[in-house]
Amino acid sequence: MGERGVDAKTYDGHTGLDVSIGSFRNMDRGVGVYAVAPGTVMRTTDGNFDRNVAFLPGCGDSVNAVYVTHPSGYYFEYLHFKKDTIAVEPGQTIQAGTYLGEVGSSGCSNGPHVHVELRDCGGAPIDPFLTGLVLDPPTYDAPMRLFEVTFRATPFPSADLATVFTQAAPNVTSVPVATTMGFGLTLADGIVGDTVAIEVRRGDGSRFDDLRGKLTIPYPSSVWFWNRTLTGAPGEWTATIRLDGEVARVVSFEVTGDAKARAKASTLEPWVPGPGEGVAHPFPPLDRREPASPPRSAPAQR
Ligand SMILES: [Zn+2]
Structure with a gap:
């Protein structure tokens, strides 16, 4: 509309x-x-x-x-x-x-x-927007905004993402070494050129990864995900989420275990990117026209 x-x-x-x-x-x-x-x-x-x-x-x-x-x-x-x-x-x-x-x-x-x-x-x-019925219309091409953060102790699957993100189980707060973790975001709106990034830092402050994406088409809403196997210093890790360079949220989680175990597991089981990883996936339409028509008669008097 x-x-x-x-x-x-x-x-x-x-x-x-x-x-x-x-x-x-x-x-x-x-x-x-x-x-x-x-x-x-x-x-x-x-x-x-x-x-x-x-x-x-x-x-x-x-x-x-x-x-x-x-x-x-x-x-x-x-x-x-x-x-x-x-x-x-x-x-x-x-x-x-x-x-x-x-x-x-x-x-x-x-x-x-x-x-x-x-x-x-x-x-x-x-259409209340086209017909001027909205007193204070919202911006049609609204800035990209962060809806939800979804951090999992398991990778995101490549299928049925809308369900995975909509269900949005509680975020992981503690995860063992060598876990392949899913970093997911749900975004609202956004226009071509908008950027999304998650900078992940380890417990010792060193940078683990800098996950990035860019909108190539406008999305009413989109989900973004990256799967990464955690390596490096344990402790309190932080993920700084930025939209168009501005910090939208900072999320921390605990990584447990020792560095040697992590390094070994990481070497033995290299992580392979999943299909579509790091790419925006628009939600399908949220509903469809209801088959039943609304009532046209006068309301029943109580
Ligand atoms: Zn609808």
């Missing part, structure tokens, strides 16, 4: 605006969804599974959702809520900013996000 042609950050058949929160870690922390405009709640659905990472058969029937009619007759859909978090009821009058519930991944969704959609009185989709 907001642009047409090659500049558009959209995909065919998607008539809403997706706002991603990057991972289930963030969903578990709880991220609120607030109404973007006033209206009357027409219908809600809740109680459905909320950690989908793929589009399953019949997924459109298992979405947790809020449907709101605006006084103009236009109506809004808010989709994919976290289970049992919807805080409004049919017939309720809401205002812009009313808390609706929490972001989830119910229904036809492959990661936690909220889908907001606006339709006119005839049911045709409206």
Whole structure:
């Protein structure tokens, strides 16, 4: 939405605006969804599974959702809520900013996000950005930002990365020598030429590696990963994450063991780069059009 042609950050058949929160870690922390405009709640659905990472058969029937009619007759859909978090009821009058519930991944969704959609009185989709309905529009080509850090005690696989990153298990805090560790980042936005880097320093301060990448196409969101076998001085290691040269976060982890064991293991088992390593992988589209149409009748009176 907001642009047409090659500049558009959209995909065919998607008539809403997706706002991603990057991972289930963030969903578990709880991220609120607030109404973007006033209206009357027409219908809600809740109680459905909320950690989908793929589009399953019949997924459109298992979405947790809020449907709101605006006084103009236009109506809004808010989709994919976290289970049992919807805080409004049919017939309720809401205002812009009313808390609706929490972001989830119910229904036809492959990661936690909220889908907001606006339709006119005839049911045709409206782009609120192209039609000037957004009071304070966000920057369309936003600077690259760090969503999530995913450091693992095992290498990243080359397949099903979206699931691996979306699940985002807790970061490793202590890892033995000679472990092949996965260094992963989830980024939001970014334009051609943006750079990402992780400078990894050992316990003695010496530089272990400088992992780097550069955007060659713009991404709404992307995941980046490097697999490296740890060698050198144990102790408290630090990874300094930079986006476009600016420090975005510093993460530390403990490396245990002695240097001789590490050197031996490293020599015997040289690490071989995995397919696609260090390359940006865009997430697939976050959802698809719900097969079920929103209700058009007046809300039931309570
Ligand atoms: Zn969507």
